[in-house]
Amino acid sequence: MPTIYLTTFIDAQVQTCFDLARSIEVHQISTSKTKEKAIEGRTSGLCEQGDIITWEAVHFGIKQRLTVKITKMEPFVCFEDEMIKGAFSLMNHTHSFEVHQRGTKMKDEFVFKAPLGIFGSIAEKIFLTRYMTNLLKERNSVLKSLAEAK
Numbered sequence: 001m002p003t004i005y006l007t008t009f010i011d012a013q014v015q016t017c018f019d020l021a022r023s024i025e026v027h028q029i030s031t032s033k034t035k036e037k038a039i040e041g042r043t044s045g046l047c048e049q050g051d052i053i054t055w056e057a058v059h060f061g062i063k064q065r066l067t068v069k070i071t072k073m074e075p076f077v078c079f080e081d082e083m084i085k086g087a088f089s090l091m092n093h094t095h096s097f098e099v100h101q102r103g104t105k106m107k108d109e110f111v112f113k114a115p116l117g118i119f120g121s122i123a124e125k126i127f128l129t130r131y132m133t134n135l136l137k138e139r140n141s142v143l144k145s146l147a148e149a150k
Contacts, residue, residue, distance in 0.1 A: 001090070002129045004110040008140040011103040012147035018076045018097050020143050021106070022047045030142035031135070034058055041067070049073035052084070059087075059131075066091075089113040089120070106143070108136055 010017050020026050023046055024038050038044070040054035047053065047070050054067040066086035073079045076097060083091035090113040098105045114120030114128055 001111060001113045002124050004108065004129065004133050004136060006108040006133070006136055006140060008106045008144055009100060009103065010106055010144045010147045012150060014076050014097050014099050014104045016147050016150055017104040017106055017143065019046060020147055021095050021097075022079055024053070026143065026146060027139070030139040031057065033138065034135070039065075047079070049079070087115070089115045104147075106140065108140070110136060
């Protein structure tokens with residue numbers, strides 16, 4: 001099962017980074033290349049534990065929906081979202097935040113599994129892990145820019 005680990009250093013307070021990372025509006029800005037938008041459940045504001053959010057986006061030229069539940073929320077430390085319906089067999093994203101000497105260290109742990117057995121495993125290795133890594137890096141770049149501009 002692929003797991004993507006990313007660390008982003010942000011010259012901003014941990015509370016700022018935490019709130020931007022759980023903002024529906026910021027998420028939509030950071031994923032504008034895939035036209036991602038919240039269409040059901042929480043569709044604006046800051047996500048909270050227990051929220052269910054259905055996202056619609058275009059990936060590989062196909063409009064897709066992904067529903068996640070916020071399963072953990074520890075203010076200014078971490079939050080987790082877990083897929084409850086969507087294209088993956090499994091998806092879990094842990095967002096962690098630590099006070100760092102020059103601001104905040106933001107870490108992502110993104111675990112996923114493609115459907116379709118061996119064909120999904122091949123897709124993970126050939127292109128899907130790289131694709132998901134690039135999406136997360138783009139999102140983190142936008143979060144960093146917004147946080148450091150405050």
